[in-house]
Amino acid sequence: MNNFISNWLRPDIKAINAYHVPPSDDMVKLDAMESPFPLPDALIEQYLAYLANVELNRYPSPNASELQQTLYQLMDIPADFGMLLGNGSDELIQLLALACDTGDSILSVEPSFVMYQIIAKFTRLNYHGVELNENFEIDLPAMLLAIETHQPKLIFIAYPNNPTGNTFDRAAIEQIITSTSAMVVLDEAYYAYADDSFLGDIAKYPNLVLLRTVSKIGFAGLRLGLLIGTQDTVAALDKLRLPYNINTLTQVSANFLLKEKDEINKNAQIILKQRTKLSSALDAINGLQVYPSQANFLLFKAPSAHKLFAFLKANGVLIKDLSTAPKLTDCLRVTVGNAEQNQHFINLVKCFYD
Numbered sequence: 001m002n003n004f005i006s007n008w009l010r011p012d013i014k015a016i017n018a019y020h021v022p023p024s025d026d027m028v029k030l031d032a033m034e035s036p037f038p039l040p041d042a043l044i045e046q047y048l049a050y051l052a053n054v055e056l057n058r059y060p061s062p063n064a065s066e067l068q069q070t071l072y073q074l075m076d077i078p079a080d081f082g083m084l085l086g087n088g089s090d091e092l093i094q095l096l097a098l099a100c101d102t103g104d105s106i107l108s109v110e111p112s113f114v115m116y117q118i119i120a121k122f123t124r125l126n127y128h129g130v131e132l133n134e135n136f137e138i139d140l141p142a143m144l145l146a147i148e149t150h151q152p153k154l155i156f157i158a159y160p161n162n163p164t165g166n167t168f169d170r171a172a173i174e175q176i177i178t179s180t181s182a183m184v185v186l187d188e189a190y191y192a193y194a195d196d197s198f199l200g201d202i203a204k205y206p207n208l209v210l211l212r213t214v215s216k217i218g219f220a221g222l223r224l225g226l227l228i229g230t231q232d233t234v235a236a237l238d239k240l241r242l243p244y245n246i247n248t249l250t251q252v253s254a255n256f257l258l259k260e261k262d263e264i265n266k267n268a269q270i271i272l273k274q275r276t277k278l279s280s281a282l283d284a285i286n287g288l289q290v291y292p293s294q295a296n297f298l299l300f301k302a303p304s305a306h307k308l309f310a311f312l313k314a315n316g317v318l319i320k321d322l323s324t325a326p327k328l329t330d331c332l333r334v335t336v337g338n339a340e341q342n343q344h345f346i347n348l349v350k351c352f353y354d
């Protein structure tokens, strides 16, 4: 780092390791929970015609109300809940952190989605992570104690959890919600692949909000996430949203593409079938342990995990190496791809252990 920026930068930011996205050109990309499905050919011409009418000389619609309606439909969200859109759900995590006061704390579980902690650092909030137990379940007594001790302002719970893939015990989460004056944020990034959701519980718990995203259902490139909560909560948080945070190309594209509810649901069903197949195939390999998943990825424990990761990478398949992460010794995470990608991956894993 040159002298100017080194002297200029906040010391705590200087100390952070940048969020690393590995290069993936020409690789089979099974590392980031993206959907393997491209836009259907039949839609492309119509989509381009729709885009041709866009007025890029104008600012976007300020609250993207047309797109909001499309999202209410796509995700069956009751009309009396409020919705706040973000440039990815990451932006909404940041917005929630910005709503906190100096000295406030964010609470989550470990291991979970790393952005909760990273954003806490950016915004100078305290962060506390309560370790999950051996089955990757919430340690409820430890969580309740942490709530008591730290009096958090925000509690993030990914449901299903990333990187472990499970949904936590519903009763434990309900007890957390009712034991705190914090806003409890259930991050349902993987809702399309899960058996359960807290969408129906928003009316019951005033301190509950949900995050969702279109990133894991086929549209990671759009950068579009949503927060769902009561109208009052959403109206208050909306003050912190930057004007025009959802650009016109995202609004128009999402509004067109997310109307294809049947296609999106069909693709999710394919991923669920592939998840079952991939899980059995991995489980059948001697020495591997696959964890149950409610998401579009699988976490598995493998002998010489880091070497397996390197072998896959050398052979053009990129997954996520968690083998040195706390509580995840020898664990790797693979995104469920299409049938061909999954087979290719399995063949390489078998080859490695032969």
Ligand SMILES: *Cc1c(COP(=O)(O)O)cnc(C)c1O
Residues within 6 Å of the ligand: 033, 087, 088, 089, 090, 091, 113, 158, 161, 162, 187, 189, 212, 213, 214, 215, 220, 223, 224, 225
């Ligand atoms: C992928 C992921 C996100 C990020 O979603 P974006 O909308 O792409 O920013 C949020 N939360 C969890 C738990 C995730 O795994």
